[in-house]
Amino acid sequence: MPDLTEGQIATMLESQGYRVPPADLSEITHRLNALVEGLKDLDRLEANLAEPWPTLYGRQEPR
Amino acid sequence: MSGDDLAFASMTEQAAAMQRGELSALDLTKLYLERIDRLNDRLCAYITVDADGARQAAAKADEERAAGHVRSKLHGIPVAVKDQMLIDGVRVTGGSRLLEHHVPTRDATVIRRLKEAGAVLLGTLNTHEFHSGPTSVFPYGTPRNPWNTERITGGSSSGSASAVAAGLCSGSLGGDTGGSIRAPAGYCGVVGVKPTWSRVSRDGVYPLAWSLDCVGPLARTVEDAAAILEVVAGADAADPTASSLPVPAFSDELEGGLQGLRIGVVKEMMDAPLTGPEARAAVTDAIELLRAQGAAIEEVSLPLMAETRFLTPALIMPEAASYHRKTLLHDYEALDFNTRVSYLVGALLPAGLNSLAQRVRVRMAEEMLAIFERVDLLLGATTPHGAPPVTEAVPLKSKQDALERLYGVGLAAGQHTRVFSNAGVPAISVPCGFDQDGLPLGLHLAAAPFRESTMFQAAHAYQGLTDWHQRRPALA
Numbered sequence: 001m002p003d004l005t006e007g008q009i010a011t012m013l014e015s016q017g018y019r020v021p022p023a024d025l026s027e028i029t030h031r032l033n034a035l036v037e038g039l040k041d042l043d044r045l046e047a048n049l050a051e052p053w054p055t056l057y058g059r060q061e062p063r
Numbered sequence: 064m065s066g067d068d069l070a071f072a073s074m075t076e077q078a079a080a081m082q083r084g085e086l087s088a089l090d091l092t093k094l095y096l097e098r099i100d101r102l103n104d105r106l107c108a109y110i111t112v113d114a115d116g117a118r119q120a121a122a123k124a125d126e127e128r129a130a131g132h133v134r135s136k137l138h139g140i141p142v143a144v145k146d147q148m149l150i151d152g153v154r155v156t157g158g159s160r161l162l163e164h165h166v167p168t169r170d171a172t173v174i175r176r177l178k179e180a181g182a183v184l185l186g187t188l189n190t191h192e193f194h195s196g197p198t199s200v201f202p203y204g205t206p207r208n209p210w211n212t213e214r215i216t217g218g219s220s221s222g223s224a225s226a227v228a229a230g231l232c233s234g235s236l237g238g239d240t241g242g243s244i245r246a247p248a249g250y251c252g253v254v255g256v257k258p259t260w261s262r263v264s265r266d267g268v269y270p271l272a273w274s275l276d277c278v279g280p281l282a283r284t285v286e287d288a289a290a291i292l293e294v295v296a297g298a299d300a301a302d303p304t305a306s307s308l309p310v311p312a313f314s315d316e317l318e319g320g321l322q323g324l325r326i327g328v329v330k331e332m333m334d335a336p337l338t339g340p341e342a343r344a345a346v347t348d349a350i351e352l353l354r355a356q357g358a359a360i361e362e363v364s365l366p367l368m369a370e371t372r373f374l375t376p377a378l379i380m381p382e383a384a385s386y387h388r389k390t391l392l393h394d395y396e397a398l399d400f401n402t403r404v405s406y407l408v409g410a411l412l413p414a415g416l417n418s419l420a421q422r423v424r425v426r427m428a429e430e431m432l433a434i435f436e437r438v439d440l441l442l443g444a445t446t447p448h449g450a451p452p453v454t455e456a457v458p459l460k461s462k463q464d465a466l467e468r469l470y471g472v473g474l475a476a477g478q479h480t481r482v483f484s485n486a487g488v489p490a491i492s493v494p495c496g497f498d499q500d501g502l503p504l505g506l507h508l509a510a511a512p513f514r515e516s517t518m519f520q521a522a523h524a525y526q527g528l529t530d531w532h533q534r535r536p537a538l539a
Contacts, residue, residue, distance in 0.1 A: 003462060009411065012411050013407065013410075013411065016410060017392050018391060018392065018395070018407060018410070019395075020395065020403075020407065021396075023458065024400070024403065024404050024407075026458070026459075027400075027404045027458055027459055028404050028407050028408055028411070030459040030460070030461055030462050030464060030465045031404065031405075031408045031459065031465050031469065032408045032411055032412070033462040033465070034462045034463075034465035034466045034469065034470055035373060035376060035377060035408060035412065035465075035470070036412070036413070036416065037462065037466065038372070038373030038466070038470055039373050039374075039377055039416045039419060039420060040416075041373075042370060042373070042374070042419055042420070042423050043419070045367070045370075045423055045426060047419055047422035047423050047426060048422065049426065050422045050423075050425035050426045050429065051422070051425060052418050052419075052421030052422045052424075052425065053421070053425065
């Protein structure tokens with residue numbers, strides 16, 4: 001799958017109201033593309049077997 | 064005891080000396096203030112020192128003790144806290160230039176509890192900006208490791224570990240989202256505890272990621288850390304996530320020993336590339352010691368552990384981006400480079416991938432809880448190796464560069480600690496040796512939710528068999 005370009009990243013940021021200098025844009029682009037690539041690999045884990053809630057032990061008795 | 068011996072004595076020893084009338088809280092406070100004055104320029108452990116407030120609190124503690132009123136084991140004990148927790152009348156910056164002049168008008172719940180326990184607050188301790196690390200520039204000075212000032216302390220509870228290791232306080236509080244107490248504790252050769260998620264109130268504590276953030280103690284001994292945790296833990300109406308479960312008197316329940324304790328050695332925490340040879344050797348020695356004392360050792364596996372290198376940023380950064388959205392919109396360039404780009408990556412991460420990460424986090428927790436059905440503790444190294452050198456951040460050149468330098472397997476200290484954060488379970492780092500460069504190494508133990516007592520018992524027994532925690536850095 002293609003990576004996001006700096007231009008696309010800038011547009012996505014602007015759509016949320018963010019404006020960033022060019023050096024930041026480059027860094028954000030590299031980091032986001034790397035993170036998305038790594039996360040896509042998690043598809044192999046059958047994650048839908050679990051609900052996405054945080055580890056709320058607060059009201060539970062110890063196991 | 065000499066001044067240095069006193070500065071490095073355990074809280075328990077200091078409290079006993081006070082009870083015998085051989086030491087006053089005010090004298091101990093003055094000793095730490097003198098040491099801070101002498102060493103802090105080199106270590107940058109403290110951001111703000113409240114010398115007047117500390118002397119006043121110490122004098123009051125002495126008056127109360129003389130009148131027969133001793134509030135707790137922390138009565139008259141000088142402690143310091145990560146610059147993340149609100150203190151009435153004391154500057155609290157979150158490690159950021161943006162809050163350089165921020166003086167809160169109330170105490171965080173954990174601060175109130177420390178004061179009610181009679182502890183003396185020395186000041187606030189250095190941290191990555193808004194605790195997200197690694198920060199490119201520390202506005203209040205780059206924290207230095209007391210064992211070698213060319214090495215990092217780890218973070219984000221950088222000053223919390225450094226100050227304890229250098230004898231600049233008796234104990235401290237830190238914050239741990241993915242390892243921010245345990246990794247600095249490992250690098251600096253002190254005890255660091257991440258309690259069960261929800262065990263300690265986060266009221267009045269600047270957040271990084273609400274679903275992972277924990278407040279916990281750092282100290283020179285397990286007993287001291289247990290004493291601090293029992294003071295700050297417990298239900299809190301101001302934090303609806305704080306557990307209502309009773310808080311054991313952890314420091315009174317330390318003598319369980321190791322006989323019959325079932326310990327699972329996490330294969331992935333011992334193997335390369337996640338653990339280097341020196342850390343592996345030190346932890347292996349610790350395992351043999353535990354086995355010799357009657358612990359039943361078996362190897363276990365957490366296959367999802369390696370996924371934390373992508374998973375944890377995908378959990379933390381969207382939460383941080385949402386909390387800091389107004390700052391990102393209106394004060395963007397006042398934030399440190401790494402802080403702001405990390406948060407914006409979180410702001411742009413597709414919601415579907417964030418949700419996927421949350422599901423995998425639950426799988427990770429389920430995987431671990433299943434193992435806790437047959438073992439009492441999980442064990443491994445705290446960090447892959449001793450503390451790395453202090454370096455300047457270099458901008459990334461490409462996605463591949465990011466994959467290798469930011470998310471590479473075995474790079475981050477957090478790859479050992481995050482798995483327990485994601486599962487919400489309690490974990491502790493205790494000193495277990497030194498590498499060839501004389502840098503401390505940490506033994507990492509984790510327990511099932513709310514089983515801190517088991518963790519403390521094993522760690523305390525280990526400290527009784529070793530003297531790693533009694534060694535002092537030459538600087539101090």
